[in-house]
Amino acid sequence: MDDQALERARKRVAESRETRFETTRMEAALVRARAQIDALTAAADELQSQLPDQVGLAVEEGLRRQVVPVARTLAEIKGLVNQANRRLERLEQEVLAERAARIDDLSVLVDLVASGWRGVDERLRRIEQHGAEAETGGVVPLPPGARSADAATHSAYAQAG
Template identity: 65%
Template sequence: MDSRYALPPELAAALDRARLQIEALAQTADELQIVLPDAVGSALRDGLREEAAPISRRLAEVKGLVNQTIRRLERLEGDMLAERHARVDDLSVLVDLISGQWQSMNERLDRIERSLEPRGQLVKLPRANDAS
């Protein structure tokens, strides 16, 4: 350095220490640039492996439960459809019975009405006022 810019010895020593530390920091940064990508990559792989395995097991369990629920719902749907068809068949039988009873009732009433109809000729009887 130039004599005009002579630094006090404490400051010069501090600058030398700072230069040495900066060089050490640069060397450490160079080493980290080489080692760090591999270390981070393997740490990520290990972390993902540890975390993803339980998640995939849980996901498979949820998928199994969903499939089981779907099968149960399909079975319930089939049962409900069969029950509905059975109720429609029951209703059809009931309608047939009621209409048959009404038809039988109409036939019976027709027979009663025919039996009450006069069978002979109607003869008019003279009234007491007509004879005089």
């Protein structure tokens, strides 16, 4: 056998070893990649099954943390509104009582004015009756101690001047 043929044979063997080594490395890398893809798929499946529950629990906890202070604030507001309603009702009762008292006062004033006008009407009637008698010649004397309006005005001007 000739040396060149032997050398070519050795090269082919070396090349096939290198190729086989590369192929083996490639196959090993593919096996590892498949194993990692399977692990990733398993993790994704696990997350997919657990994630909605965990998100739900996280949302519930967050809402609970936010709702408790809001509920407390709403309770305080409700208490203040109820207190304001009670105060408004009390004010309304006081206003109604005050209104009733003013109506009673007005009624008393109307009665006083009406009785005063009845007195004036009675006096005018008597004056008219006396006036009718005066036309027939009767003189109506002033009561003792009474001064006429002109005399009172004249003496007031005299004192001021």
